Amino acid sequence: MGARWRLRFPDVELRLAGVVPAALAIQLIAIFADLGSDDLFRRILFIASYLLLIVFVLANIRRPSVALFGVGVLLNFLPIITxxxxxxxxxxxxxxxxxxxxxxxxxEWVEGTKDVLLERDDTRLYFFSDRLTSDLSPSRAFSIxxxxxxxxxVVLLLDLLLPRPYRAPL
Incomplete structure (x- = not known):
């Protein structure tokens, strides 16, 4: 008797997944809320949002897609913090x-963005800064x-949402 194959949707097992929308909400507040002329609070919000994302990544680092997401978070966090x-x-x-x-x-902060305007020579980790541009990107400037x-x-979403083949025991 041969084995039977069927599709199964994987169980979603992400720890601390709620911190991701919280971090994104904090970033939206930092970008769009009227926080006054001093951008210190805005800077603190951005750092806090990335720290939340790092906590999520560390809690789920065994998932390759989360590890890849985490590399992107780190590549953004380093130029932000420095x-x-x-x-x-x-x-x-x-x-x-x-x-x-x-x-x-x-x-100074560039209104409506997550950016600070700096000369290239004054930018730490320039290679990882918002130096790429595209009309397809919502912000039009983005980083590696x-x-x-x-x-x-995207890989994480596909991992969580796409069915997987399941081989039933004989």
């Missing part, structure tokens, strides 16, 4: 996006970390 709590973007990259606020100033993070998130 540049004062916001993702650095150069004036040249900001100009390429076509979305340059009138009041954009070097060293964003790409890795999104690929990890």
């Amino acid at each position: 540049n004062g709590g916001l993702m650095p973007i150069t004036p040249e990259t900001l100009l390429k996006t076509g979305d340059v606020p009138e009041d954009a100033r070097i060293g 970390g964003d790409v890795v993070l999104i690929v990890g998130a």
